[in-house]
Amino acid sequence: MFPAQLTYHRAGSVAEAVQLLSDNEGAKLLAGGHSLLPLMKLRLAAPAVLVDIGRIEALKGISASDGGITIGALTTHAEIASSDLVQQNAPVLAEAAALVGDPAVRNRGTIGGSVSHADPASDQPTVLTALGATFNVTGPGGDRSIAAADFATGLLENALNDNEVLTSISVPSVPSGAGSAYVKFSHPASRYAVVGAAAILSVSGGACSSASVAVGGVETKPARASSVEAALAGSDLGDAALDAAAAAVGGDLSGDPMGDVFASAEYRRAMAAVYVRRALGAAASRAG
Amino acid sequence: MTVPVEITINGKACAGEVEERQLLVHFIRENAGLTGTKVGCDTSQCGTCTVQLDGVSAKSCTVLTVQASGSSVTTIEGISDGVDLHPLQEAFWNNHGLQCGFCTPGMIMAASELLRNNPSPTREEIRHGLEGNICRCTGYQNIVSAVEDAAGKMGGR
Ligand SMILES: Cc1cc2nc3c(=O)[nH]c(=O)nc-3n(C[C@H](O)[C@H](O)[C@H](O)COP(=O)(O)OP(=O)(O)OC[C@H]3O[C@@H](n4cnc5c(N)ncnc54)[C@H](O)[C@@H]3O)c2cc1C
Ligand code: FES
Ligand code: FES
Numbered sequence: 001m002f003p004a005q006l007t008y009h010r011a012g013s014v015a016e017a018v019q020l021l022s023d024n025e026g027a028k029l030l031a032g033g034h035s036l037l038p039l040m041k042l043r044l045a046a047p048a049v050l051v052d053i054g055r056i057e058a059l060k061g062i063s064a065s066d067g068g069i070t071i072g073a074l075t076t077h078a079e080i081a082s083s084d085l086v087q088q089n090a091p092v093l094a095e096a097a098a099l100v101g102d103p104a105v106r107n108r109g110t111i112g113g114s115v116s117h118a119d120p121a122s123d124q125p126t127v128l129t130a131l132g133a134t135f136n137v138t139g140p141g142g143d144r145s146i147a148a149a150d151f152a153t154g155l156l157e158n159a160l161n162d163n164e165v166l167t168s169i170s171v172p173s174v175p176s177g178a179g180s181a182y183v184k185f186s187h188p189a190s191r192y193a194v195v196g197a198a199a200i201l202s203v204s205g206g207a208c209s210s211a212s213v214a215v216g217g218v219e220t221k222p223a224r225a226s227s228v229e230a231a232l233a234g235s236d237l238g239d240a241a242l243d244a245a246a247a248a249v250g251g252d253l254s255g256d257p258m259g260d261v262f263a264s265a266e267y268r269r270a271m272a273a274v275y276v277r278r279a280l281g282a283a284a285s286r287a288g
Numbered sequence: 289m290t291v292p293v294e295i296t297i298n299g300k301a302c303a304g305e306v307e308e309r310q311l312l313v314h315f316i317r318e319n320a321g322l323t324g325t326k327v328g329c330d331t332s333q334c335g336t337c338t339v340q341l342d343g344v345s346a347k348s349c350t351v352l353t354v355q356a357s358g359s360s361v362t363t364i365e366g367i368s369d370g371v372d373l374h375p376l377q378e379a380f381w382n383n384h385g386l387q388c389g390f391c392t393p394g395m396i397m398a399a400s401e402l403l404r405n406n407p408s409p410t411r412e413e414i415r416h417g418l419e420g421n422i423c424r425c426t427g428y429q430n431i432v433s434a435v436e437d438a439a440g441k442m443g444g445r
Contacts, residue, residue: 001330007289008308008354030355037350038332041311050308052355078344102420103401104335107344108351190333191419 003040010052014138014165017053021163022140024049029165031074031113034105059112059167062086068172070136073112073165077124078103080111089173090131092180092198096123099184101191112166118152118221120258121192125152126216127182129224130198133171139164152221155258175210178202179287183278185217185271187262193217194263195271197279201237203287208232208241215276218253218268227251228276237284246277293357297322298366306353313337313348315356316363324364324393328422335421338394339363345401347420364393367400376400376438385434387425395421399435408439 007024011017021027027049030036039045053059059074062085069089071080080086080097087094100106100114100123114124115135125148133148139161146159148169153159160166174180184196195217202210211232216222227248235241249272259265290305295312297320304319316325316339328336330349337349340362348361368374376396379385386392395418402409402417409417414435415428423431 002311002314003309005289005307006309008291008352010354030352033352033355034332034350037352041330050352054355102335103398103417104338104345104347104420105332108346 001041003037004043004046006040006047007049008052009049010054011056013056014053014058014167017051017056017165018138018140018163020049020051021165024051025162027051027162029053029116031110031116032076032108033113034101034109035113035117035119053165064089065170068170071111071169071171073167073169074110075112077101077106077109077111077114081106090171090180092174092182092200093124093127093131093171095180096127096182096184096196096198099123099182099186099191111169115148115151115169116158116160116166118154118156118158119192120152120155120220120222121187121194121217123182123184123193123196123216126193126196126214126222127198128169128171129216129222130200130212130214131171131174132212133169135166136168136170137164138167143167145170149222149224155220174200175202177288178210179283179285181279181282181286183275183282185275195268195275197272197275199276199279199283201232201280201283201287203237203284206236208235208237211245213276213279215249215252215272218272219257223252225249225252225276228280232280237280237287239281242277242280242284246273246280249273249276291354293353295320295353295356295358296360298362304353308352308354310353311349312339312341312351312353312356312361315353316348316361322363322365326390326393328390328394333420333422334391334394335398335418336391336394338397338421340397340401345398362397364396367396374400375441376403376435379434379438379441380431383430383434383437385426385430391421391423391425395423395431399438402435403439403442407442409435411436 028047213225231245257265326336328334
């Protein structure tokens with residue numbers, strides 16, 4: 001299998017990538033290629049022009065920034081999984097990165113490609129939603145920022161204009177002493193998330209002082225689980241409190257349930273509560 | 289349309305004129321003539337096309353040749369000196385880590401990265417490290433044993 005005929009450009013800078021996108025209608029960015037190329041081989045996508053951003057150094061790497069870390073869009077899952085900065089500031093991101101696909105996929109796949117592709121079965125969009133991350137974007141008119149929760153707009157759709165490039169992701173540090181966790185129900189063949197749940201919990205004086213929870217895989221984009229968060233507020237994070245909070249996730253999933261041959265919509269909804277419960281349990285045990 | 293590319297494969301510069309849509313695995317097999325690297329699923333799942341691309345394992349069916357132009361690739365043909373087998377090759381042989389052998393080049397390329405990152409893995413860690421490689425024949429037990437054996441023989445190398 002091979003993609004349809006295409007013209008390939010390698011962009012040397014973000015400005016050049018934006019120019020190439022503006023000059024070529026229907027052009028697509030190519031980062032690690034591990035979501036786009038499989039689609040192109042199946043002819044589910046056939047962009048006439050590819051703009052390869054894979055060698056733009058300015059888009060790579062992880063740095064400390066005000067109140068958190070900034071992760072270049074081209075940073076690979078493998079780099080995130082093994083980064084000390086990520087481990088110190090947002091360990092849940094490293095935990096999720098290590099669960100993506102397999103080692104070769106983690107070597108090529110990038111965080112920017114993962115969120116831009118907006119596949120509901122991917123892991124990092126769910127974690128970044130729970131973390132309250134901000135996505136930094138450059139286009140012909142300059143720079144702008146988009147909140148993680150607003151970035152995916154539907155199945156394989158994002159909030160970018162056709163000639164914008166996601167350049168980096170700003171991730172606030174989790175509060176000190178917070179416990180966090182990401183757990184997923186991996187599809188047995190592809191390892192993609194049938195359901196994924198992320199939780200970040202803080203305790204103070206034996207009671208939950210802040211909770212941030214998100215669930216992915218169930219609907220066309222990750223959902224912030226505000227009903228679960230509300231149920232956790234002030235609770236003792238004991239088993240009964242976590243059971244009750246996880247059961248509330250149904251209230252956060254009214255929209256657009258998805259089902260397929262592997263997992264029906266009803267099954268995914270049931271699993272959402274189960275995996276949220278597991279994420280809460282793991283995060284609570286790490287808090288304090 | 290074709291475009292010029294140049295990729296260093298197993299230390300040797302390989303230049304060619306290729307279609308922009310060509311996949312790296314086809315450049316390796318058809319342009320460079322190195323047929324150790326296989327095409328199995330062709331859908332990024334099975335890992336038999338695994339090579340080292342700029343030092344890390346990559347599924348060469350999911351990389352465009354033009355993307356890899358200017359990079360260095362190591363294939364299964366490049367891991368030994370051509371006379372003595374690499375300890376992983378020797379261990380796969382000694383432990384009956386293959387039957388038809390179709391998955392073996394990819395298994396060995398993935399295992400060599402695993403041992404580079406973790407010179408003495410547990411059996412569980414070996415299984416995780418080879419998660420992206422599928423074998424239809426062996427049932428994996430002997431593959432895991434082969435990698436364990438090679439790790440011991442390589443002594444952290
Ligand atoms: C076998 C296999 C298993 C996988 N398993 C998992 C899994 O378990 N969990 C998971 O989350 N993912 C999984 N993935 C997907 C993997 O994480 C991808 O690497 C990732 O989703 C896309 O990153 P990429 O760099 O390869 O993007 P590409 O394929 O290069 O691009 C994907 C899309 O994003 C756009 N894009 C890329 N970069 C940018 C940018 N900077 N700005 C704007 N748009 C951009 C592209 O135009 C394209 O539309 C798997 C992939 C494979 C092949
Ligand atoms: S042929 Fe490349 S992963 Fe199967
Ligand atoms: S030995 Fe036949 S596929 Fe592995």
